[in-house]
Amino acid sequence: MRGKALLRGLAAAMLLLALPARPEAAGAAEDQLERVVILTRHGIRAAMSTPEELGRWTAEAWPAFAVPPGHLTAHGFQAASLFGAYYREHYRALGLLPTGDCAAAQVHANLPQRTVETGRALAEQLLPGCPARVDTVSTKADPLFDPVPAGATHLDPDLALAAVRGRIGDATAWTAAHADTVEALQRLLLNCAPAECHAQAQPGGRLASHRLLTDVPSSLDRGQGEDWLRLQSPLATASGLTESLIMAYADGAPLTSLLGGRVNADALNRAGAAHAADLDARLRTPYIARVGAGPLARHLVDLLAGDGPAVTVLVGHDGTLLLLAGLLRLDWVLPGYQPDQVPPGAALVLERWRRADGQTVIRTRFTAQSLDQLRALAPLTEAQPPLSTPVFIPGCSEAGLAMDCPLEQLRRLVADATRGE
Structure with missing residues (x-):
């Protein structure tokens, strides 16, 4: 009984935390x-x-927006x-x-x-x-x-590069640490397990004209000008694809046009881990x-x-x-x-x-x-x-x-x- 009372108390506290701050x-x-x-x-x-660029990563065609990119x-x-x-x-x-x-x-x-x-x-x-x-x-x-x-x-590009490298280490190791997130998103995008996707991406296969997240090379280097950091990895690519999926879903695109109906709020929540990890390295350093x-x-x-x-x-x-x-x-x-x-x-x-x-x-x-x-x-x-x-x-x-x-x-x-x- 004491355990149930404690759980009820914790639930009430969490409800209060979820509400906007008010005087009471x-x-x-x-x-x-x-x-x-x-x-x-x-x-x-x-x-x-x-849509053509995004479609290189997905088994189905990508829905088009009615406004220019980024609007x-x-x-x-x-x-x-x-x-x-x-x-x-x-x-x-x-x-x-x-x-x-x-x-x-x-x-x-x-x-x-x-x-x-x-x-x-x-x-x-x-x-x-x-x-x-x-x-x-x-x-x-x-x-x-x-x-x-x-x-x-x-911004000192050399210091910025060192600061990011100090947080994520070698880009290959950073990619490996998030391998499950990348593979889960690739499964969502292409509707196949990693080994199956790789086989189907060979010449003559169903995905021969497509790109695989798992094949994206990993590197971390100093950039030039406003592009002061070059962070390339499967996770970084997954980040942009995830955000595009979120925008299409939130914009009301028919579910059948979103990866054949495989996209829903729960799937996007899981996929969001790639975007969160990528932006954490780039911006929260x-x-x-x-x-x-x-x-x-x-x-x-x-x-x-x-x-x-x-x-x-x-x-x-x-x-x-x-x-x-x-x-x-x-x-x-x-x-x-x-x-x-x-x-x-x-x-x-x-x-x-x-x-x-x-x-x-x-x-x-x-x-x-x-x-x-x-x-x-x-x-x-x-x-x-x-x-x-x-x-x-x-x-x-x-x-x-x-x-x-x-x-x-x-x-x-x-x-x-x-x-x-």
């Missing part, structure tokens, strides 16, 4: 929400490669709009975003079409009846999202994260400490969130996704609260629509919310369900983390 969740009804900064990834986009899809715009409407209702209930106040929120996006259009979808819903304004920079690179090309930071997220981290602190619009949305990429996570050592897990995965439209939400004791604290959570919410364009409400989990900030967050991080401590933490960048 922190046990202080008088706490006051003052400001919110939402750092979000763009919504569902078309694959970065053509936000119409379905993705609708999914982002649903998230924007949820943010509006959620924060209006907490005293922000009053009806008719067009200065209550601002949206700043990186330059690609998919980020700007995601920003427009969010702006339309956050401030209905107001001009859907999305701010962007007038230069070729935004220092918040691309600080190295913008000249805001400097501490040196790279410090160079890539330093200006953004300082800007976030300034926004949280300032007196501007009550809600600020910054629209970037999965790499934007992962670089910041690498810098501040943030982690999260949502049901149906891999640890630290950043699905389309996912966001780190940072809220400034004035506690009843007078302390100003930051409460952070990671939130995302599930793959099936994205695919079905499911409306988001307090009764049927997006996935959400509190995020602990090492060196700042306190004990407790809300994981309060004192604002001034966060400022010192970011200053220390970016010193020398």
Whole structure:
């Protein structure tokens, strides 16, 4: 009986952790929400490669998107709009975003079409009846999202190569450590076991014109220019294919057109391990994260400490969130996704609260629509919310369900983390 009671208690605690942070969740009804900064990834986009290029790795033809490679899809715009409407209702209930106040929120996006259009979808819903304004920079690179090309930071390619090599070792060993993940994805793509796939890929075989993930060579070298790192491996190739599959599924492609019906949310969750491992090596490596997220981290602190619009949305990429996570050592897990995965439209939400004791604290959570919410364009409400989990900030967050991080401590933490960048 005691064991069952303990399990019931643990289940109740996990349910509380899954809910967005609210005053009652922190046990202080008088706490006051003052400001919110939402750092979000763009919504569902078309694959970065053509169906013909992707089809070299799959037994079946690849479905085509209705927009150019990398662009936000119409379905993705609708999914982002649903998230924007949820943010509006959620924060209006907490005293922000009053009806008719067009200065209550601002949206700043990186330059690609998919980020700007995601920003427009969010702006339309956050401030209905107001001009859907999305701010962007007038230069070729935004220092918040691309600080190295913008000249805001400097990356030493030799040091970056050493930092990645120090984490993953020899690229061949790194590939071998993830062999099960690669083989599972190849089975999904080609519908055959590794030995069978290899035999069928020989001249005259069913897969003679196809490529095998397991045949991709592994290497890790210094790159040139903006392509500062060349990491080639079956895992890196699997990463891009997995993300393209996720986008097609989330965009509502008919299941029969996705690898003959073999694709579902569970299969994509397992396949997501390749993408998560690849981006972890490229983006969460501490040196790279410090160079890539330093200006953004300082800007976030300034926004949280300032007196501007009550809600600020910054629209970037999965790499934007992962670089910041690498810098501040943030982690999260949502049901149906891999640890630290950043699905389309996912966001780190940072809220400034004035506690009843007078302390100003930051409460952070990671939130995302599930793959099936994205695919079905499911409306988001307090009764049927997006996935959400509190995020602990090492060196700042306190004990407790809300994981309060004192604002001034966060400022010192970011200053220390970016010193020398």
